[in-house]
Amino acid sequence: MASASNPSLTPDQFIGSNLRVAIKDGRVVTGILTVIDPFGNLLLSNVIEESEDIISPPGIHKRDIGLVSVPRETIVTVSVDTNTHRRLFSKK
Amino acid sequence: MISLDQNGDPREPHAHIDITNELFSSLSYISDNKVIKAEMFNLLEGTRALEMLNPNLDTGLITLSDEEIAFDSGRPQSIDSVIAVQNRLLHLLPSWLNNSSLPLTVLSCRYVQTLLENYAFFRDGSLSQRCSLVDRRLQGSQWQHHDTVISTDSLEYQLVHKVLKSFIIGLAKFVGITLDIAMNVLYEEEDITTRTAGLDFLGEISTVAVLDELNHTIEWILASDIESGADVLISQLKLVLRLNQLNSVFSLSVPLFEESQKGITPSFDFLSDGTELVDKLSSIEYNQSCPGGAFSRFIQLDRENKTIPVEVYEIAPVEAWKSIRSLFQSVQGFVVNSHKICNYNQLINFLRYDISTSAVDMNIIARGIFQLYVIRDDRTILGCPNITVSNYSIDNIENVVGKNTDLLYLDDSSLSSVKPELKHQLKDRLQQMLQDLESCVYHNVTVHASNVCRQQQLMSKSLVLWDTLQVSWESFEVECFQLCKIGNELPSGDLGMAVSSYVYFTKLQAMIDLALNGVNLELYKDFEIYLIYWYVAYLIQLIVEHLTGRIDLIIEGKIAYIEKTHPKKIKKFKAGPKKQQLKELQLYYQNKILPQLVQTRDYNRIFLTNSLVAMNNFLDAICVFLMIISNLGICDFRDGPKSSLTSMEDMFHFRMKPWSSIGVPSLPTYAQYINSFKALGLDEAPDKFQSALSLIKVIKNKLHLSKSLYQSLLKDIVNDDRINSQFVQDDNSKVVYWYESIVKCIDSYSEEVEKFVEILESNKNDISQINSHNYKLKIIKSHHRYFPRVTVEKTFT
Numbered sequence: 001m002a003s004a005s006n007p008s009l010t011p012d013q014f015i016g017s018n019l020r021v022a023i024k025d026g027r028v029v030t031g032i033l034t035v036i037d038p039f040g041n042l043l044l045s046n047v048i049e050e051s052e053d054i055i056s057p058p059g060i061h062k063r064d065i066g067l068v069s070v071p072r073e074t075i076v077t078v079s080v081d082t083n084t085h086r087r088l089f090s091k092k
Numbered sequence: 093m094i095s096l097d098q099n100g101d102p103r104e105p106h107a108h109i110d111i112t113n114e115l116f117s118s119l120s121y122i123s124d125n126k127v128i129k130a131e132m133f134n135l136l137e138g139t140r141a142l143e144m145l146n147p148n149l150d151t152g153l154i155t156l157s158d159e160e161i162a163f164d165s166g167r168p169q170s171i172d173s174v175i176a177v178q179n180r181l182l183h184l185l186p187s188w189l190n191n192s193s194l195p196l197t198v199l200s201c202r203y204v205q206t207l208l209e210n211y212a213f214f215r216d217g218s219l220s221q222r223c224s225l226v227d228r229r230l231q232g233s234q235w236q237h238h239d240t241v242i243s244t245d246s247l248e249y250q251l252v253h254k255v256l257k258s259f260i261i262g263l264a265k266f267v268g269i270t271l272d273i274a275m276n277v278l279y280e281e282e283d284i285t286t287r288t289a290g291l292d293f294l295g296e297i298s299t300v301a302v303l304d305e306l307n308h309t310i311e312w313i314l315a316s317d318i319e320s321g322a323d324v325l326i327s328q329l330k331l332v333l334r335l336n337q338l339n340s341v342f343s344l345s346v347p348l349f350e351e352s353q354k355g356i357t358p359s360f361d362f363l364s365d366g367t368e369l370v371d372k373l374s375s376i377e378y379n380q381s382c383p384g385g386a387f388s389r390f391i392q393l394d395r396e397n398k399t400i401p402v403e404v405y406e407i408a409p410v411e412a413w414k415s416i417r418s419l420f421q422s423v424q425g426f427v428v429n430s431h432k433i434c435n436y437n438q439l440i441n442f443l444r445y446d447i448s449t450s451a452v453d454m455n456i457i458a459r460g461i462f463q464l465y466v467i468r469d470d471r472t473i474l475g476c477p478n479i480t481v482s483n484y485s486i487d488n489i490e491n492v493v494g495k496n497t498d499l500l501y502l503d504d505s506s507l508s509s510v511k512p513e514l515k516h517q518l519k520d521r522l523q524q525m526l527q528d529l530e531s532c533v534y535h536n537v538t539v540h541a542s543n544v545c546r547q548q549q550l551m552s553k554s555l556v557l558w559d560t561l562q563v564s565w566e567s568f569e570v571e572c573f574q575l576c577k578i579g580n581e582l583p584s585g586d587l588g589m590a591v592s593s594y595v596y597f598t599k600l601q602a603m604i605d606l607a608l609n610g611v612n613l614e615l616y617k618d619f620e621i622y623l624i625y626w627y628v629a630y631l632i633q634l635i636v637e638h639l640t641g642r643i644d645l646i647i648e649g650k651i652a653y654i655e656k657t658h659p660k661k662i663k664k665f666k667a668g669p670k671k672q673q674l675k676e677l678q679l680y681y682q683n684k685i686l687p688q689l690v691q692t693r694d695y696n697r698i699f700l701t702n703s704l705v706a707m708n709n710f711l712d713a714i715c716v717f718l719m720i721i722s723n724l725g726i727c728d729f730r731d732g733p734k735s736s737l738t739s740m741e742d743m744f745h746f747r748m749k750p751w752s753s754i755g756v757p758s759l760p761t762y763a764q765y766i767n768s769f770k771a772l773g774l775d776e777a778p779d780k781f782q783s784a785l786s787l788i789k790v791i792k793n794k795l796h797l798s799k800s801l802y803q804s805l806l807k808d809i810v811n812d813d814r815i816n817s818q819f820v821q822d823d824n825s826k827v828v829y830w831y832e833s834i835v836k837c838i839d840s841y842s843e844e845v846e847k848f849v850e851i852l853e854s855n856k857n858d859i860s861q862i863n864s865h866n867y868k869l870k871i872i873k874s875h876h877r878y879f880p881r882v883t884v885e886k887t888f889t
Contacts, residue, residue: 011121015129025152025153053229067142068143075112078110079109
């Protein structure tokens with residue numbers, strides 16, 4: 001796996017991948033990476049937001065919120081499913 | 093708050109691998125601060141993205157009170173609370189149509205959301221079972237109420253689970269019907285916003301089932317021993333029932349032009365009952381408020397939502413009732429009036445004056461209903477089985493150029509002398525030409541009930557369609573006449589070109605309407621107003637020449653054929669079956685066709701021509717007034733504004749673009765426009781004050797002439813049978829209102845001219861004091877949408 005000092009993938013290779021982004025308030029948004037800028041701000045399309053169900057916690061509540069911009073400072077982690085990971089990193 | 097992104101989370105069956113470092117370290121490859129994007133993605137679209145953790149853009153950050161979160165739509169409520177909820181929903185329905193969306197209005201009601209979610213969840217069962225008001229998510233949650241034992245037999249329980257539920261079913265179904273209408277004929281975000289938060293508004297439930305549900309509930313209330321408030325509940329339920337009955341107008345078949353049906357107006361009690369119910373409900377004072385938490389922004393946080401957080405939107409009760417009342421009244425107005433239509437002119441004038449001019453004030457749903465009401469799925473007009481778009485097109489032509497247009501009735505007898513091969517070619521080509529004409533006529537009909545901005549766009553498109561049609565019909569008519577001697581002749585024996593003449597007439601009308609409608613939409617800058625009126629005056633001059641020239645001659649030619657040519661033809665035949673046949677035909681011409689031709693000719697001469705001449709006189713007066721204003725430098729129509737970055741010539745071509753592609757009549761040149769200012773000789777006049785005063789006399793004469801003509805027309809509309817028979821007989825006649833408004837505008841102009849004379853008089857010693865520094869031009873809305881008031885005011889600097 002690549003390290004920060006030795007990146008193996010270019011940003012355009014991540015474009016079109018379905019990313020699962022955890023944000024600071026505990027919500028997770030999953031969507032297709034459509035735009036990324038040099039500061040790490042993401043634009044995801046077809047986003048599904050997962051949050052704690054306010055009516056019956058700790059159940060999960062999902063909803064479609066469309067096109068979403070995720071500022072870098074709000075991001076905790078970014079992950080992908082195993083298939084996407086294999087597709088991305090097997091190209092090396 | 094818990095984190096949902098823990099690896100090994102049992103709720104997440106698919107393993108996810110963290111790539112945070114890989115993703116962000118890849119950014120080091122970006123040079124020149126470039127943005128990396130998907131190939132097909134347009135960055136402009138990114139401007140509508142919602143930003144996470146931005147309180148202004150992120151609906152996930154909406155804060156709700158515990159009361160709002162825990163609202164239990166299944167809990168029994170008092171009768172006053174149920175009335176209050178239903179009352180608020182009746183206000184939220186028109187609020188939605190007032191440039192808002194469902195999640196901010198009707199769907200802000202937790203009862204509606206719960207019912208529609210249950211409807212989507214329970215796929216089987218009766219309507220009542222599927223549309224439960226019990227919130228499944230509250231069951232077993234920390235918010236579930238355990239304080240009281242709920243009796244399902246109690247009145248309060250029944251009021252929610254029977255009355256309120258039926259009311260919401262009815263309301264939701266009506267929203268569903270409205271959404272269907274919107275999908276067909278209305279424009280998203282112009283007329284209506286159709287966002288539904290992913291909820292289905294009872295699409296699988298028939299209107300009949302909904303009406304049954306409402307009727308059963310009304311019967312239940314009547315049989316119950318509710319002491320006070322039952323009357324209000326029933327009125328609210330009945331109002332929703334009447335709303336759902338609105339789409340029954342689509343099944344009405346209007347017996348157009350049938351003498352036997354004249355005066356018989358079918359009963360539309362449900363429409364007048366709807367209005368009465370609104371009047372009744374709007375007069376009640378509602379003291380009780382809705383249960384806490386019943387209306388909130390909950391749905392914006394909870395359901396599919398691609399927009400930003402917004403407060404719940406509700407218009408004032410007075411406005412809400414006015415909107416619902418207007419819906420019933422508009423539908424009743426056009427349904428009743430459409431049943432009075434006796435001839436084609438009435439139908440055309442009904443669309444032009446009753447519908448097109450009032451589209452701006454008409455309730456949005458009423459406009460949608462009208463479009464589906466006037467042209468049905470089977471392409472009949474107003475559901476009349478004998479009148480389809482096809483024969484409507486032909487009658488439209490003959491309504492202008494008179495009956496007996498040879499080319500429209502090509503059959504084997506009229507083509508008997510033509511070679512078989514050519515006969516087929518002609519017939520096929522005619523078929524194609526009629527189809528093209530039909531689509532243009534269809535296009536024109538769809539314009540009437542569109543919103544005013546779309547009307548402008550559709551009219552602009554129609555110019556090109558009619559222009560193309562004119563070219564093809566002209567060549568077809570000439571060919572038919574040259575090859576087969578088919579086509580109506582003028583009294584002189586020349587070819588009449590009846591269909592092309594109709595097409596040209598319609599095109600000119602569309603060109604005029606497009607220009608004047610732009611005045612109503614305030615598309616033109618002050619310095620362009622002269623240009624538009626000058627151009628319209630030119631177009632009206634052309635249409636009057638066409639109407640009094642060729643079209644009049646075509647009708648005269650047809651009359652002459654019946655009165656002279658055809659009888660001569662009969663005389664040439666010896667007695668026998670052929671002669672007898674022609675005699676019968678002559679009888680038909682005399683009794684049926686001739687009166688119609690005379691009627692069309694008289695209507696064209698007395699009404700159409702005079703109304704256009706009256707308008708032209710008014711426009712001439714305005715143009716002279718504006719030329720004086722321009723010449724004195726108050727507003728420069730030749731050079732445009734001083735701060736302009738481009739030339740007036742460029743602005744001329746830009747403004748006239750919609751008309752520039754028309755072949756005939758060609759667009760006047762910029763030089764002709766500039767020369768129009770020289771016509772009055774004001775530029776070279778040695779004494780501008782005196783010249784202006786003499787031109788003021790011209791203006792006054794023109795205004796007087798125009799007013800007299802309009803007043804005479806108004807008399808004819810009321811008193812002259814030849815004219816008033818061409819308009820739907822209605823106490824609130826829109827055509828009368830239309831012309832009365834123009835007369836009021838003429839009076840306003842006369843006042844402005846008088847005011848301007850005072851300005852001239854006060855500056856007669858130094859006319860140069862009348863300039864853009866001391867005076868300004870102001871254009872303000874007036875009585876008629878085509879003629880705003882043009883006033884000259886002193887500036888205060």
